[in-house]
Amino acid sequence: MKLINKKILITGATSGIGLALVEKLYQNNDIYIIAINEHKIKELQSRFPDVVAYQADFSNLIALQDVVNVINHEIQSLDLLINNAAVQYTPMFTDNDFFVKSITDEITTNFTSICYLCYFLLPLLNQQHSAIILNVNSGLAIAPKSTSAIYCATKAALNSFSQSLRYQLNNTQVQVLQAFLPLVDTAMTEGRGSSKMSVDKVSKAIIKGIEQTIIDHDIGKVKLLRFIDRLLPSLAKKIMREN
């Protein structure tokens, strides 16, 4: 899919990789975003006045559904849905002050909301001769690390969901793609890890993957991780465990 004159909805577009995608796609496409923070939405719209923005907290499915109803009313069709928004909590289950509600918040934001968006926006995607859902995934879907257990599990669930949805939509014009990202230099990974890939490189790679319809697109070091996981799954697990 050539990303010119397309209607593109990006979630979590007010920072990190989502924002970099807006920066690269804005010039030649109609951009719609769903984001949580009103202030950041205003900031983004001051840079990109034609962006149509909707506000929603993805951990609140009722609020999300309200927004999706509005979108269905206001937009007649959609070429590309980029499910990018996510959160990563790091506390361990063994921590004394572990916040139990964070479990459902993280699962709802990273996984359930995506299922909702795919379901409720499918009619808009089906209006086009060819449309794409791109789910932003992680190398942690292949092998988890010890911290961020829920985050890793949501990404593994997203991988499974994306594959099943792909089968279900096989006879439609909607394709389901995934981009598996390595460690990227964004707010999500602040103070963690080293040799992170830049947002600029990652967003360019994501766009290339969409334009070339790469079904499961391994970006940067994820290519090597996938290779190791095929040959020696126990080594892949060991590498990722303390990542």
Ligand SMILES: NC(=O)c1ccc[n+]([C@@H]2O[C@H](COP(=O)([O-])OP(=O)(O)OC[C@H]3O[C@@H](n4cnc5c(N)ncnc54)[C@H](OP(=O)(O)O)[C@@H]3O)[C@@H](O)[C@H]2O)c1
């Ligand atoms: N960074 C990495 O190393 C890495 C690696 C693999 C995969 N990924 C994936 O890449 C995607 C983008 O992450 P990023 O690295 O760009 O992180 P980021 O800069 O923290 O961006 C995450 C986006 O999600 C939004 N968001 C968080 N909680 C939300 C909620 N409850 N409701 C609505 N929006 C919410 C954030 O809103 P605000 O703008 O208001 O903060 C932000 O726009 C995610 O799917 C992430 O899992 C990242």
